[in-house]
Amino acid sequence: MSSTINYDDFSKVDIRIGTIVEVEDFPQARNPAFKLNIDFGDLGYRKSSAQITTLYSKEELLNKKVVAVVNFPAKQIANFKSECLVLGAVDGEDVMLLFPAEEVKNGSIVS
Numbered sequence: 001m002s003s004t005i006n007y008d009d010f011s012k013v014d015i016r017i018g019t020i021v022e023v024e025d026f027p028q029a030r031n032p033a034f035k036l037n038i039d040f041g042d043l044g045y046r047k048s049s050a051q052i053t054t055l056y057s058k059e060e061l062l063n064k065k066v067v068a069v070v071n072f073p074a075k076q077i078a079n080f081k082s083e084c085l086v087l088g089a090v091d092g093e094d095v096m097l098l099f100p101a102e103e104v105k106n107g108s109i110v111s
Helices: 007-011
Strands: 015-025 034-039 045-050 065-069 075-077 080-082 088-091 094-097
Touching (some): 034 065, 045 080
Antiparallel strands (some): 015 065, 034 045
16 A cells, blocks of 8 residues: 555545547557547546556447546657546556446546
């Protein structure tokens, strides 16, 4: 387990629900990844690089709701700027995305 944080630390993390609207291969990435374009409603669209190619196809990901941190600074990955961090559970080398169990509006806050 990581070090203990307090509620104020957690409240700084802006976690939102979004819908993947575009998925592209990302051959320039060091590890196999997809480029995702995600609709976060009123927050607009954000791009993310996600190393999720072992469990998901591009077709499976299109129009899927995901959970993501949207207030990290953008990170340059090869020739791509990742603007949010899609969340998932890590099992060995595989990442299983977190999805909302029910339909929820894009941009909804996760708390």
